[in-house]
Amino acid sequence: MLEVTALNAWYGEAQALHEVNVRVGEGEVVTLVGRNGAGKTTLVRCLIGLHRQVSGAVCFLGRDVTRLPAHQRARAGMGWVQDDRGIYASLTVEENLLLPPSVSERAWTLKRVYEAFPELAGRRKAGGTTLSGGEQQMLAIARALRTGACLLLMDEPSEGLAPVVVARIREIIREVKATGVGVLLIEQNVTFAATVADRHYLLSQGRIVETLDTADLQRREGELLKHLGI
Amino acid sequence: MNALLQYAVQGLAAGSFYALAALGLAIIFGVLGVVNFAHGAFYMLGAVTAAVLLDTLNLTLWWSLLVVPVLMFAFGVVVERLFVQWLLRLDPLYNFLLTFGLTLVLVELVKQKYGVSGLPYTPPEALQGRVELAGVVLPRYQLFVFLFSVAICVLVWLVMTRTRVGMIVRASTEKPELARALGINVGRWVTPVFGFGVAIAGLAGVLSAPFRAITADMGNNFAIILFAVVVIGGLGSIVGAVVAGFLVGLVEAFGQAYAPTFAQVLIFVLMALVILVRPAGLFGRKEATA
Numbered sequence: 001m002l003e004v005t006a007l008n009a010w011y012g013e014a015q016a017l018h019e020v021n022v023r024v025g026e027g028e029v030v031t032l033v034g035r036n037g038a039g040k041t042t043l044v045r046c047l048i049g050l051h052r053q054v055s056g057a058v059c060f061l062g063r064d065v066t067r068l069p070a071h072q073r074a075r076a077g078m079g080w081v082q083d084d085r086g087i088y089a090s091l092t093v094e095e096n097l098l099l100p101p102s103v104s105e106r107a108w109t110l111k112r113v114y115e116a117f118p119e120l121a122g123r124r125k126a127g128g129t130t131l132s133g134g135e136q137q138m139l140a141i142a143r144a145l146r147t148g149a150c151l152l153l154m155d156e157p158s159e160g161l162a163p164v165v166v167a168r169i170r171e172i173i174r175e176v177k178a179t180g181v182g183v184l185l186i187e188q189n190v191t192f193a194a195t196v197a198d199r200h201y202l203l204s205q206g207r208i209v210e211t212l213d214t215a216d217l218q219r220r221e222g223e224l225l226k227h228l229g230i
Numbered sequence: 231m232n233a234l235l236q237y238a239v240q241g242l243a244a245g246s247f248y249a250l251a252a253l254g255l256a257i258i259f260g261v262l263g264v265v266n267f268a269h270g271a272f273y274m275l276g277a278v279t280a281a282v283l284l285d286t287l288n289l290t291l292w293w294s295l296l297v298v299p300v301l302m303f304a305f306g307v308v309v310e311r312l313f314v315q316w317l318l319r320l321d322p323l324y325n326f327l328l329t330f331g332l333t334l335v336l337v338e339l340v341k342q343k344y345g346v347s348g349l350p351y352t353p354p355e356a357l358q359g360r361v362e363l364a365g366v367v368l369p370r371y372q373l374f375v376f377l378f379s380v381a382i383c384v385l386v387w388l389v390m391t392r393t394r395v396g397m398i399v400r401a402s403t404e405k406p407e408l409a410r411a412l413g414i415n416v417g418r419w420v421t422p423v424f425g426f427g428v429a430i431a432g433l434a435g436v437l438s439a440p441f442r443a444i445t446a447d448m449g450n451n452f453a454i455i456l457f458a459v460v461v462i463g464g465l466g467s468i469v470g471a472v473v474a475g476f477l478v479g480l481v482e483a484f485g486q487a488y489a490p491t492f493a494q495v496l497i498f499v500l501m502a503l504v505i506l507v508r509p510a511g512l513f514g515r516k517e518a519t520a
Contacts, residue, residue, distance in 0.1 A: 048411045074413030086408045090400040099401055100412035147413065 001026050001182050002047070002151055007056035009039075009046050009206075016042045017206045020056070024151065024182040029173060031185045031193040033217075034203035035228045040186045041083060043203070044153050047184070048080045049073045060151070075103050079149025083156050083186070085140045089129040093120055096128045096139055100147045106179070107148030116172075117142050134165035141172060151182045158192050170196050188228055194218050202227075235366045237483045243372035243441065245479020246379030247273070247452070250434040252459045252471035253386060254427030260403030260466045261416070261423045264317055267329035268309075270453025271336040272428045276302055276435020277444045278340055281349040290354050291440065295378075298436045299429040306428025310421050318420070333449070340446035348443035357440075375437050382433070383472050390468060399423065403466060455482075455494070458501045464514025474512060 002024040009017035017039050024030045032040050045051040047058060049070035058066045065073050074080070088096055097113060097120075114121035117138050123131060131139060137157055144152055154173075158166045166189075173183055173196045187193040193200060194217050202210040202224070217224065255269050266272075279301060280294040289297065313332070317325045352358075357371045390396035401409045402416045410416050435449075442448055459478050463470030478497055485493030504512060 050407055050411055070407075070410040071413050071415045074411055080408075080411045082408060082411075086405060088401055088404050088408075090404050091397060095397050099397060099409075099414070101414075103413065143412075 001061055002184065003057075003059040004043075004047070005057045005059070007043070007046060007054060007058065009042055009051060010053045012053075015206065017046070017054075020203075020206075020208055022184070022201060022208070024184050026150075026182055027177050027180045028199070029177050029183040029185060029197040031187045031197040031200045032203055033187055033190060033193060033200055033224065033228070035188070038203045039206040040203055041155060042206075044080070044155055044184070044186060047073075047153055048078055074147075074149075075101065077103050077148070077150040079144030079147055079152045081137075081140045081144050081152060081154040081157055083159070085133075085136045087128040087131070087136045087139055089127055091128050092125050093128055093131065093139060094124040097143050097146050100143060102146070102148055104148035104150060106150065106181075108142075108146045110146070113142045113146050116145075134161050137161060137165065137169065141169070145176065149181070151184070152176065153184050155186045156188065157185070158187065158189050166192060190217065190221055190224055190228070194221070232366050233487075236368060237487045238480065239368050239372050239376065241480035241483030242476055243375040243479070244482055245476035246375050247434045247438045247475075248456060248459045248478050249383060249472045249475025250379055250437070251431045251452070251456055252463065252475045253383065253468060254430040255456065255460055256463070256466055256468045256471040257399065257403075258424055258427035259460075260468070261399055261406075262314070262318060262420055263322075263406075264314060264325050264329070264424075265322070265465075266427065267326055267453065268332040268336070269329075269427075269431050269456060270449030270451075271333040272302065272306070272431040272449075273435040273438070273452055274340065274446065274449030275305070275336060276432030277351075277439045277442070277448060278344065278349065278435075278446075279432070280436040280439045281351050281444045282344075284351060285349070291357070291436070292354060294436045294439075295433065299433045302432030303425040303429035305432075306425035307421055309428070310424040314424060315420065333453070337446045337449070344446065346445060346447075348445050351439040351444055353440040371440060375441070378437065379434075382430070386430075386468070395419075455497060458497050460511075462501050462504045462511055464508075464511025467511065467513035470511055470513030 004020060004022040007017055007020040008015060020043060032043065034040050042051060046054050049068060057064055060073065060076060060078065065076065091099060097110065119135050120139060120142060128139065141157065157169050170192065177183060185193065185197060194214050197214065200212045200217050201208050202212065251269055251273050255266055258264060258266050276298050279298050283289040283294055283297065313328055317328060353371055357374050359370055360367050361370045361373065390399060398414055398419060401414065402419065406416055455478060459474045460471060462478065463474030481496050481500055482493055485496040
């Protein structure tokens with residue numbers, strides 16, 4: 001459903017991505033592993049349309065979206081779960097959920113959201129950022145699911161969260177995957193990546209240097225962790 | 231006691247103009263990221279238009295309160311489409327140059343047409359004279375201005391907190407980029423928001439018409455105080471704009487009563503104190519301090 005071909009990205013004169021090829025299929029979870037500054041977040045920002053200084057092609061659901069503005073990509077079915085969670089302080093929990101428009105018949109009702117995320121149900125009138133970090137992460141994921149997005153771009157969803165919360169996120173990703181949603185997951189947590197994803201791209205200095213399956217990833221975990229500088 | 235209450239009402243009436251204008255300024259800044267230095271000129275245009283409508287078409291204040299904001303909205307839309315839209319991607323310096331330049335042009339055009347002496351304005355009879363409330367005699371018009379402005383502020387607050395439009399305005403004010411990535415066409419709201427901000431500045435102008443000397447220059451001093459209001463309230467904060475507007479009106483009125491030569495200085499002393507204690511303003515978000 002997502003096909004990125006020879007994507008280059010620049011910040012002014014500095015090239016941040018070099019000839020990146022990435023593919024995410026229906027119901028596939030793909031991780032993007034790389035150390036800080038490798039270009040992971042830049043890549044996601046190019047995909048969602050917030051970074052426009054690019055060449056190459058981004059195809060989504062068979063359509064070239066390289067020139068589409070961000071809001072139209074979201075409406076086409078891309079859901080973004082930002083690395084800082086992107087919860088609005090000036091909106092209540094429920095408003096955070098209702099802000100993005102529904103984009104497909106896959107869209108969740110509020111009732112379903114609150115059943116799947118009971119911790120949000122009790123706080124629906126609370127300010128978005130009064131939630132704990134883990135709850136905010138749930139809210140960010142729930143917000144993307146509520147729209148009915150068919151591709152989730154998740155930027156470090158497990159970062160800084162307690163193991164029990166990380167385990168829930170893992171479950172959610174598995175459930176979402178089972179419904180045919182594609183997930184592109186940015187992760188530094190190789191262990192977490194290995195438990196949820198089908199394939200892994202290793203990004204280094206703006207280039208995809210390796211594509212691994214989960215068996216490779218687990219076998220070479222020590223070496224990769226060293227590469228990631230963790 | 232009596233005198234104190236009179237000053238308070240006078241201050242709240244004067245504060246109404248600041249509150250309404252600052253409200254428009256805050257919403258425009260929030261959604262467009264443009265600090266509109268022409269806001270004082272839009273306020274002046276509102277007052278001048280009301281005076282001209284009364285003089286030529288005999289439209290009373292009641293009508294002007296309705297008609298002028300509509301005209302100003304249309305004017306704001308034209309200004310946004312012709313000029314302001316080009317600022318959105320540029321360095322903020324251009325925003326100052328354009329909106330300040332626009333002020334000079336509008337002020338000079340009004341001077342050319344209507345001269346430098348004040349235009350006369352009489353409010354409807356129902357709003358003239360004084361009214362006695364619980365033993366205190368208060369000017370009817372000042373009470374009306376205050377109540378009317380509060381009603382408008384409450385209305386805007388309801389729209390901001392209870393409607394989808396308000397939700398989108400809040401979201402695009404707080405994190406514009408994320409709003410776009412979530413599928414909100416922020417660009418679509420830019421023109422109506424600018425028009426609304428101009429309309430409400432014009433409305434403040436209409437309300438001030440019977441209360442102030444209507445001249446081409448009336449917006450200049452107003453704009454300076456307006457920026458103190460915005461800094462005190464916190465740039466981009468709508469509640470802050472309204473609260474600070476009334477607060478500054480009160481400081482001004484009591485200052486004029488007890489220390490006339492320092493009245494205006496007091497406003498800036500207040501501003502300095504607020505910045506010392508809360509650099510982002512009373513209701514500003516923390517990010518603004520960085």
